[in-house]
Amino acid sequence: MSTTAVALAEASQPIHPPPTSFWQRYVFSIDHKVIGRQFLWSGLVFLLLGGTLAMLIRWQWAYPYRPVPLLGGLVLGKSGGVIGPATYQQIFTTHGLIMIFFAVTPVLIGCFGNFLIPLMIGARDMAFPKLNMFSFWTFLVSQVLVLASLFTDLGSAGAGWTTYPPLSTNVGMPGLGQTLIVAAIFVTGVSSTMGAVNYVTTVIRLRAPGMTYMRLPLTIWGLWLTAILNALFVPVLGSAALLLLLDRNFGTQFFLAGAAAVKGGGDPILYQHLFWIFGHPEVYIMILPAWGIVGDVVSFFARKPHHWYRGTVGAMVVVTVLSAMVYGHHMFLTGMSPLLGKGFMLFTLLISVPSMIVVLNWVMTVWRGSLHFDSPMLWALGTAFVFGVGGLTGLFLGDISMDLYLHDTMFVVGHFHFTMAAGSFFGAMTGITFWFPKIFGRRLDERLLKAHFWVTLVFITLVFGGQLLVGYAGQQRRLFDPFQYTFIQGLRGLNRWTSWAAFVLFAGQFLFVWSFLKAVFGRHAEAAGPNPWQVTTLEWTETGSPPPFHNFDHIPLVVRGPHELSNPEVRDLTGRDFAGQAEVLPGGGEPALAAGKG
Amino acid sequence: MSRLRALLAAAGALAARAALADPLPETGYGLPRDASRDGFRVDELIHFTLAAIAVIFAIAAAALVWSFLKHRRDHPAVYTHGTRASTAAVLVFVGVVLFTVDGSLFVRTLRDVDRYFWAFARAEEDPAAIRIEVNAHQWSWTVRYPGPDGQFDTPDDIVTIDAIHVPLGAPVVIQLASTDVIHSMYLPNFRVKQDAVPGMITRLTFQAAEPGEYEIACAQHCGANHYKMRGVLTVLPPDAYRAWLETATADARRAYDPDDREAHWGWPWRAEP
Numbered sequence: 001m002s003t004t005a006v007a008l009a010e011a012s013q014p015i016h017p018p019p020t021s022f023w024q025r026y027v028f029s030i031d032h033k034v035i036g037r038q039f040l041w042s043g044l045v046f047l048l049l050g051g052t053l054a055m056l057i058r059w060q061w062a063y064p065y066r067p068v069p070l071l072g073g074l075v076l077g078k079s080g081g082v083i084g085p086a087t088y089q090q091i092f093t094t095h096g097l098i099m100i101f102f103a104v105t106p107v108l109i110g111c112f113g114n115f116l117i118p119l120m121i122g123a124r125d126m127a128f129p130k131l132n133m134f135s136f137w138t139f140l141v142s143q144v145l146v147l148a149s150l151f152t153d154l155g156s157a158g159a160g161w162t163t164y165p166p167l168s169t170n171v172g173m174p175g176l177g178q179t180l181i182v183a184a185i186f187v188t189g190v191s192s193t194m195g196a197v198n199y200v201t202t203v204i205r206l207r208a209p210g211m212t213y214m215r216l217p218l219t220i221w222g223l224w225l226t227a228i229l230n231a232l233f234v235p236v237l238g239s240a241a242l243l244l245l246l247d248r249n250f251g252t253q254f255f256l257a258g259a260a261a262v263k264g265g266g267d268p269i270l271y272q273h274l275f276w277i278f279g280h281p282e283v284y285i286m287i288l289p290a291w292g293i294v295g296d297v298v299s300f301f302a303r304k305p306h307h308w309y310r311g312t313v314g315a316m317v318v319v320t321v322l323s324a325m326v327y328g329h330h331m332f333l334t335g336m337s338p339l340l341g342k343g344f345m346l347f348t349l350l351i352s353v354p355s356m357i358v359v360l361n362w363v364m365t366v367w368r369g370s371l372h373f374d375s376p377m378l379w380a381l382g383t384a385f386v387f388g389v390g391g392l393t394g395l396f397l398g399d400i401s402m403d404l405y406l407h408d409t410m411f412v413v414g415h416f417h418f419t420m421a422a423g424s425f426f427g428a429m430t431g432i433t434f435w436f437p438k439i440f441g442r443r444l445d446e447r448l449l450k451a452h453f454w455v456t457l458v459f460i461t462l463v464f465g466g467q468l469l470v471g472y473a474g475q476q477r478r479l480f481d482p483f484q485y486t487f488i489q490g491l492r493g494l495n496r497w498t499s500w501a502a503f504v505l506f507a508g509q510f511l512f513v514w515s516f517l518k519a520v521f522g523r524h525a526e527a528a529g530p531n532p533w534q535v536t537t538l539e540w541t542e543t544g545s546p547p548p549f550h551n552f553d554h555i556p557l558v559v560r561g562p563h564e565l566s567n568p569e570v571r572d573l574t575g576r577d578f579a580g581q582a583e584v585l586p587g588g589g590e591p592a593l594a595a596g597k598g
Numbered sequence: 599m600s601r602l603r604a605l606l607a608a609a610g611a612l613a614a615r616a617a618l619a620d621p622l623p624e625t626g627y628g629l630p631r632d633a634s635r636d637g638f639r640v641d642e643l644i645h646f647t648l649a650a651i652a653v654i655f656a657i658a659a660a661a662l663v664w665s666f667l668k669h670r671r672d673h674p675a676v677y678t679h680g681t682r683a684s685t686a687a688v689l690v691f692v693g694v695v696l697f698t699v700d701g702s703l704f705v706r707t708l709r710d711v712d713r714y715f716w717a718f719a720r721a722e723e724d725p726a727a728i729r730i731e732v733n734a735h736q737w738s739w740t741v742r743y744p745g746p747d748g749q750f751d752t753p754d755d756i757v758t759i760d761a762i763h764v765p766l767g768a769p770v771v772i773q774l775a776s777t778d779v780i781h782s783m784y785l786p787n788f789r790v791k792q793d794a795v796p797g798m799i800t801r802l803t804f805q806a807a808e809p810g811e812y813e814i815a816c817a818q819h820c821g822a823n824h825y826k827m828r829g830v831l832t833v834l835p836p837d838a839y840r841a842w843l844e845t846a847t848a849d850a851r852r853a854y855d856p857d858d859r860e861a862h863w864g865w866p867w868r869a870e871p
Contacts, residue, residue, distance in 0.1 A: 085822040160819045166796055167779040172736075172821050257797025259777045268780060268795055302669075308680035308688065333782060333793045335800035338716050342708060349700040353692055360688045361680075363658055366665045370675035381662070388658065392651035395699070396644065401707045404715055405640050405789040408782060408817035472644075474630045474786040476817045480825040486621040487630050487786055487813055494627060566675040577675075 005209035009555045013124040013206065018549050028137075030129035031549060032114045035136050037439065039110030040432075042143060047103040048513075053095035055506050058463075060088055062499035064481045085480040089158035090177070092478055094146070096161030097181065099421065100286070101188050102143055107428045108289045109192070109230070110139065113199050113223045115439060119539035119547060120217050122208025122556045122582070127201040131194050138191035145184035149177040157181035160478065162279070165255035165271050169247050179248055182241050189238035196230035199223060208538070208582070210558030214313070215581065217537050217562040218306065219431075221313055222292020225320045226285050233278040233285075233324065240274035269334055273327075280327035284319055286420050287387070290427020291316060291358055294380045296562065297430050298362050300535045301377035302369025303577055305563040307361045315354035315361075322351045332403050341400055348398030355391055359384060370566070374533070375449040376434035382457050383426035389461075390418030393468060411471025417464040425460075429453075429512075437528030438539055440520055441546040448515035455508035459501045466498025534578055537562050541580030556582035621811045621830060630786045633808040633833065635767075636714040637789035643706060650699045657691075715790065719870075721769035721803045728770045730762065733863050734781035734794040736820060737827040742864050745847055751864030753854045756846045760829035763846075765839035766809055772802040773868065782818035785831060791817055799868055806833040 019025040029035060052071070059068050060083050067073075072081025083091065114132065118125055126132045149156040154175030159168035163182065166172060203224045207216075216224075246252040254266040299306040306312065328336065328344030362384050371377070393415040396402045406412065436444050470491050475482055482488045482495065519525045531540040539547070542556045564570060564579040571577055573585045624630050629641055669675075678684070713720070721727055731742040731750055738760050745754030764770045774783055776794040783802060784791040792802040814829035834842060855861065 085825065089819070089822055089824075158822070164780055164818075167819070167821060172779050257795075259796075261797065265797060267797065269798070302675060304675040305677070305679045307678075308685050311680070311685065311688070333791055334795060335793065335798055338711065342711070345707065346704065349704055352700060353696055356692045356695065357688060359658070360691060363661050363665075364680065364684055364688060366662060367669070368673075368676040369665070369669050370671060370673050371666065371669055372671055384662075388655060392655060395647050395651060395703070399643065399647075399703050399707050401640050401710045401715060402643050402647070404791050405637075405644075405786075407791055408784070469627055472629065473624065473627050476784065476815055478819040478824065480822075482825070484825055484828055485813055485815060487624045489623045490625060491627070563679075566677045568677060 006555055006557050009122075009209050013555065015124060015550070016129060028133060030125075030133045032118050032126045032129065032132060033439075033547065033551075035132050036111045036113075036115030038136050039106040039114060039139070040439070042140060043103050043106030043111060044516075046098050046143065047107070048509075050095055050098040050103050051506055051509065053091050053098065055503065056083060056091045057088075057095060058499035058502040059083070060091075060480065061482065062496040064483065086158065087155065088480045089160075089478070090156045093157045093160050094150070094181075097157070097185070098146065100161065100282070101185065102146060104286055104421075104424045104428065105188075105192065106139065108286060108424055108431070109223070109226060110136070110195065112219070112289060112293070112428075112431050112435070113195065113227065115435070116219060116539065117199055117202055117223060118206070119438075119543070119551060120220050120537055121203060121206060121211050122538050122542070122552065122558060123202065123206035124551050124555075126198050127205055128198050131198050135191045135194040135198065138194065139188055142184040142188035142191060145180050145187060149180035149184070152177040152180065162275060163244065164275075165244060165247065165268050166258065166260060168244060169256060169260070171256070171260045179245065182244050182248065186238055186241040186245065189234045189241065192230050192234045193238070196227040196234065199227035200231055203227075208556050208558050210582070212558075214310065215558055215561045217292070218295035218309070218312060218316075219289070219292040221316055222288040222290070222295075225316055226288045229281045229285050229288075229320060229323065233281045236274055237278035237282075240271055240278070243274075244271070269331075272331055272334060276327040276330045277324060279330065281320075281323045283416070283420055284323040286424040287427070288316060288320070290383055290387075290424050290430070293427050293431045293434070294362060294383045295358070295365075296537070297376050297380040297434055298365050298384075299563045299565065300533060301372045301374060301380070302366050303372065303565045304365060304369040305561075305565055307364035307367075309561065309563065312358055312361045315357040318354040319351060319358075322347060322354070326351055326398075329398050329403070332400050333407050345398060345400050349395075352391070352395065352398075359388060359391070375444070375446060375453060376430050376533075378450065378453045379426055379430035379433055382453065383423060383430055385457070386418050386422035386426055386460065386464075389464075390415055390420075390423055393418065405474075406471065408476055409471040410467045410475045410477050413477045414464050414467030414469075414471055417467060422460050422464060426456075429456075432516075434533070435539075436516075436519065437532050438545050438547070441528050441544075442519050442525040443528050443532065444519045445515045448511050448518075452508060452511035452515070455511065456505065459505035459508060462501035463498055463505055466494060466501065470494055470498070534576070536564055536578050536580050538581055542582055558582050559584070621813050631808075632787065632789065633806060633810060633812055634785075634788040634790075635805040635807045636710075637787070639706075639710045639714060640789040643703065643710075647699070647703065650695075654695060654699075715803070718771055718801050718803055721771050721805075722869075724769050726765075726768040728764055728768055729867060730764075730770065730772045731775070731864055731867075732762075732772055732783065732794070733775050733777060734783065734816075734820075734827075735777040736779065737816070737823040739783070739814060739827070739829045740863070743843075743846070744867070745850065750867055751862055753856070754847060754851060755864060756843070756850045757861065758846070760814070762814065762829065762831045763839065763842050764806055764831065764833055765836045766806055766833055767836070769803060769805045773865075774800045774802060775865070777863075779820050780818050781816050781820045781827065784815040784817035785812065786815060787812040793818060799865070809833045809835055 067081030156177040159173050243254045255268050255271045257265045326348045329348045332341050475488050528545040530544050558581050566577045570579040733740045741758045741762050743756040744750050774794040776796045781794040788804045790804050812831045814831050816827035
């Protein structure tokens with residue numbers, strides 16, 4: 001069976017000729033590895049931009065009406081460095097949009113999806129390499145639109161990242177900046193959809209022979225489920241953005257009501273349904289790849305098979321399905337039917353079941369392992385911590401009674417920063433530190449990375465914990481000057497301390513920037529070798545670092561699951577504590593494949 | 599006689615005002631003080647959930663920390679993909695949490711929502727119920743009381759801006775609308791919140807249990823000056839409330855201008871919006 005299957009796989013793989021010119025190789029490349037790096041760079045640059053905007057928000061809450069040091073004169077020259085209310089709403093709006101759509105999405109999905117899917121399933125490239133290239137360039141257009149919006153007369157978008165109409169229509173935000181941002185959301189949606197279709201097809205069609213679904217690394221499960229969610233729900237966001245553009249620029253009134261609805265009008269709540277039926281899956285779009293990465297990394301660095309692999313996969317599938325059925329908990333206060341609200345509350349509480357199974361399986365994997373605390377492992381365990389805190393605080397918000405009080409407070413902000421921001425950022429850092437040797441063929445400076453991890457873990461907990469605390473005390477989100485309210489005045493000190501934690505957190509990120517740049521461009525960076533972490537999956541065991549243009553000399557024949565670690569049988573045969581997914585053990589025959597279970 | 603009544607009413611209102619300070623700042627970092635009949639239901643749930651997640655977190659963290667200390671690099675990893683027992687342990691843990699934590703949250707909340715927080719019909723059954731219409735717009739709350747005739751949008755309506763007066767111990771039902779964008783009426787000391795959506799009438803109900811002045815906040819970003827959309831809710835003892843109502847009605851009669859169409863935004867009270 002095996003030779004025929006491999007021959008068939010070889011024949012069916014899309015082999016395109018290697019690039020011949022600089023432009024083909026580095027710019028308009030159709031090689032998934034180059035596109036992955038392009039997404040990584042564009043995402044990291046915007047991550048820094050989004051982080052800078054966060055610092056402006058924190059400055060405002062610590063020292064309202066005082067000029068921003070350093071940055072203020074540079075970007076807020078007209079006001080003498082002081083943030084005004086109109087500028088402030090643009091800062092928090094663009095911070096949210098940039099972080100979600102233009103920083104985390106390209107790194108977690110664009111970079112890892114592109115780089116890892118073909119390599120981890122044993123394919124030569126994506127199913128549609130050209131579509132892949134278009135996906136990146138479309139994405140770049142959306143990033144340019146975001147940047148352009150910052151330079152318009154009335155400034156960028158200011159209706160919040162959720163862009164609720166009628167505030168986001170001409171009623172509330174008449175500027176060109178808001179139009180450009182809505183257009184950017186639409187364009188990035190097109191890019192995500194192209195990517196999603198590509199990932200889904202690639203995983204279904206191009207798995208190497210023997211790579212059954214139950215042998216897929218968890219990373220691929222995460223990326224694949226994410227792609228399915230993207231393919232289903234990003235077009236809904238696109239349609240909402242398109243209708244909003246029509247409302248803004250062509251006089252339609254899909255989302256207008258109230259005094260502005262002179263010709264009958266539409267329904268502002270319709271937008272919220274469209275937005276959140278995308279928006280809640282989006283939370284899982286951003287966390288599922290991180291879950292997958294953490295699942296694999298925890299197993300690799302505990303030198304132990306993942307606990308109850310099928311349970312984790314099942315839980316991730318259930319989360320994917322349920323994620324579209326809980327979105328109403330964002331809308332408990334919109335006057336929705338109580339019965340509908342209760343239904344959404346039920347599903348929201350139920351989604352804690354698969355989430356807990358995923359996290360407990362990480363704990364059980366670590367239990368009685370042989371823990372190697374290299375930087376990817378630290379980040380993976382850090383992900384478990386921040387996601388745990390974020391997930392548990394979600395219990396408050398999925399419940400209607402408590403949401404009546406906590407909705408739209410900083411408690412919500414703290415909750416989704418622990419899950420979506422810290423969770424996906426830590427997941428991304430797990431991936432970057434783990435696969436950096438494979439992507440660039442070099443090692444990162446482990447000491448700098450560890451310092452970066454500890455600074456980030458401590459201070460991110462303080463920052464988002466501070467948000468939870470002020471939210472618990474009732475402070476609303478998105479306030480230019482929270483201390484207008486008497487009941488918030490006592491929180492001035494807490495807000496200020498949280499801001500200082502944020503400034504340290506931001507400064508600490510330059511430890512990573514430095515180690516990253518040093519390893520990519522430095523002359524003395526250590527070469528990685530094909531399998532520096534001594535792990536099992538195809539990208540480490542079957543090809544070099546970085547992999548050649550065609551990925552694999554031969555399409556590998558997969559014989560076992562992704563977590564064959566510390567198997568005594570394998571140790572007897574090879575003297576190693578791991579067996580590659582496609583490795584034929586010495587001795588041949590049935591015993592050699594015995595370790596294929598699981 | 600009527601002059602005497604008016605004088606008495608004014609004196610009552612003055613006395614009520616002197617007895618009350620501006621909204622007090624909160625002390626400490628906890629929940630704001632609860633001034634409502636039903637807010638404790640939210641607080642109890644919050645405290646229950648806090649305790650529950652602390653226990654869940656402590657169990658998971660203890661297992662991990664134990665593992666970090668005992669199962670280091672020199673500890674030989676145990677080769678297992680998960681046994682029947684370990685899988686069962688995971689499922690039992692999840693099951694226990696589901697039934698004790700999620701289950702009790704769900705049941706309690708169903709009851710509280712039906713009986714108290716969204717029980718509008720029930721609140722209106724009370725003959726003492728206070729009906730108020732609030733029209734939100736950038737960036738203030740316009741408030742309308744039906745006046746002696748009990749009808750909204752009539753000449754005897756009391757209209758105030760950024761100020762709501764309610765009596766102690768009577769259910770209050772507010773119908774909310776918005777002229778321009780979505781706002782959200784938030785009463786932190788009463789643990790309630792409700793969006794005001796253009797084109798819709800939404801509802802909010804609560805009952806005050808402590809006299810005093812409390813803040814009305816906007817919780818939904820509604821434009822550059824969202825942070826200034828602040829009002830004051832005054833809870834008066836029943837006598838003082840009646841006195842305030844009389845003065846305000848007299849003022850409203852005098853201030854009524856049939857030609858000022860902008861001011862006539864009230865809507866007929868909706869039994870079931």
